[in-house]
Every structure is written in structure tokens, then in C-alpha cells.
Amino acid sequence: MSTVTAPGKASGVRNVRRAAWFAGALFWAAFAVLEGVNHGWPAAILALTFFVVPDLAFLAGWREARTVEPGQLPPRAVPYYNSLHRALVPFALMVVYTVTPLNWAPIFAALCGWMAHISFDRALGYGLRTKDGFQRHP
Template sequence: MSTVATPARTRGSRRTLTVVRRTAWLAGALFWSAFAVLEAVNHGWLAGALALVFFVLPDLTFLVALDEAPRMEKGQLAPRAVPYYNALHRAAVPLALVVAYTFGPVAWPPAFAALCGWLAHISYDRAFGYGLRTKEGFQRG
């Protein structure tokens, strides 16, 4: 009996892991979206507006190198925009800010709503298979 996995079994395991991982990200996305809406309902239009702005903001990083867009391959982000894109698509940053908000002296609900919107964006991206970019601007494997 061999302990070496066959390639087909390995691919099946990877697919299963991918489905589980994306499902977990989708659950997180729905959680953060609901939390952002709750904050908007409880704290007014400013909380809702900031949640929406921070939900959209991470994808606006392509504007950093809009002039390079015609020369890029399909699915490629301009290398000049990659550091900005990756910085705004790391979940650790808004999660750390949520923790700091929770235990810190700042108590401004619109800021928390913005963080919820930001985390929702990152979570939806991961759930749908979009992650960080390589330095050349392509999706990481």
C-alpha cells in the first residue's frame, strides 16, 4: 500500500479545499455586508456612505496607472498599481483596525462601518477567486 497520493486524488483534494475556502470567505463577506448595513441603519447616512466608499475603494487602485491600461494583457493590472492594489486587498489591515477600534479610545460608528465595507470587499473578492497580484500584475496562482 502506497502513501503517495495520485495526481487525480490531489486535484480532487485541492478542489475540495478551494470550495471550502471560498465558501468560508463568502460567509465572511455576507457577515461583513450585513454588519455594514446594520451600522448604516443604526448610525445614519454617513456610516452607510463610508461603508459604500470603502467597499468600492480597493478596486479604484487601477486608476493609479490608468495610462498604462491599453498596453496590459487581459486580466493584468499595471505593475505600477500592484503595490496599492495589494495593500488595499490584505484582510489583516482592516481586521487589525477593527481590533484597535474595539479596544481603543475611538468610538465613531461611521469608521467601523467603513471597516466593515472594506472587509466585505476583500471577502467577496476571495470568495469569487480574486486574490493578491504578482509584481507583474497577474492574479497569484
């Protein structure tokens, strides 16, 4: 029995996965906006900040940026990029926030913004990086 899939089937699975990530991205973005509307400027500012912060990992490799190939992330920035782009991290923090007595809504809004960022990245085809800085392919 072969485990190799036909190219069309792999492409279909990839499209379904990306559509699911896009639906998640819309959900988390809407939730972040709702938290901002319901809880004021601190929640909105933190949601927007955490929507942008994961890509600041690129700054860790800005000195080497001219020495790498197009589409490659400098290897020095890869651990930072990958840790900020793992969906399990903000999701686990949401669970911790939910089950602890901590009750400051802007924290949850920030986590929603972070999840929205990761989900939009996955929907657009950007995933985690290899040690060399290239895109991993699922």
C-alpha cells in the same frame, strides 16, 4: 511522503475556502448595513465608500492598461492593489478601533464595508497579485 495533492482534492479545498470567504462576505456586508441603519447616513456612506475604494487602486495603472495582457494589472498599480486587498489591514484597524477610546461608529462601518469587499473578492476567486500583475493562486 509526497506533498502533491490530487487535482480533485485541491479543487475541493479551494471550493471550501471560497465558500468560507463568501460566508464572511455576507457577514461583513450585513454588519455594514446594520451599522448604517443604527448610526445613520454617515455610517452608511462610509461603509459604501470603503466597499468601493479598494478597486480604485486600478486607477494607479490606467495609463499602462492598454499595454498589458488581459487579466493583468499594470505593475505600477500592484502595490496599491495588494495593500488595499489584504484582509489583515482592515481587521487590525478594527481591533485598534475596539481597544481604543475612539468612538465614532461610521469608522467601524467603513471597516466592515472594506472587509466585505475583500471577502467578496476572495469568494469570487480574485486574490492578491504578483509583481507582474497576474492573479496569485493559493
